[in-house]
Amino acid sequence: MNAKKTGQKSARNANGKQRILVVHGPNLNLLGSREPDIYGLDSLGDINASLAKQAKAASVELISFQSNHEGDLVDRIQAARNEGVAFIILNPGGYTHTSVAMRDALAAVAIPFVEVHLSNIHAREPFRRHSHFSDIAVGVICGLGSQGYRLALDFALNRIR
Ligand code: CA2
Secondary structure: OOHHHHOOOOOEOOOOOEEEEEEEOOOHHHOOOOOHHHHOOOOHHHHHHHHHHHHHHOOOEEEEEEOOOHHHHHHHHHHHHHOOOOEEEEEOHHHHHOOHHHHHHHHHHOOOEEEEEOOOHHHOOHHHOOOOOHHHOOEEEEOOOOHHHHHHHHHHHHHHO
16 A cells, blocks of 8 residues: 555655654653663753754754653654654653553554663662563663663664665
8 A cells, every 4th residue: 555545755855865753751851960870860851853964965844843742742652653654763751661552553554763871770779670662672772871872873773764
């Protein structure tokens, strides 16, 4: 079925650029202000600015979205399909360990994604060791701090070419 029939927009924006969506889950808006030993010193604004620069250099449109609300995150993932988003970079935050709804949304839109965690979730409390996303992700990066996002974007840029 073509894009017209499915209601999907073209995978490129009006300027002919491909789109990548970065989704940040709950509490990641607090980055840089607390727990820097676990999550680093970069704020979410720093991370998004660095990713935007990297995407611009590759002539790709980057959309960054953060929410503390599960339904808003589900809505954003669903909208990505109609926007022709080619790739998603996702840090589900605490929803990593709980959200069947976000997992279902990603499975439904069938957009390839990389799961990113600032901290090494396998070296922390036992409840953080399970992710509802890892088995349907293209790959998982964890424990590399904010560099993990840049590595994920580098991968995505190569993947969508
Ligand atoms: O390591 C990660 O990126 C996490 O996704 C971060 C989540 C945590 O629940 C996951 O297990 C692993 C928590 C994000 C909270 O971020 C904060 C940042 C600064 C201060 C307090 C929380």
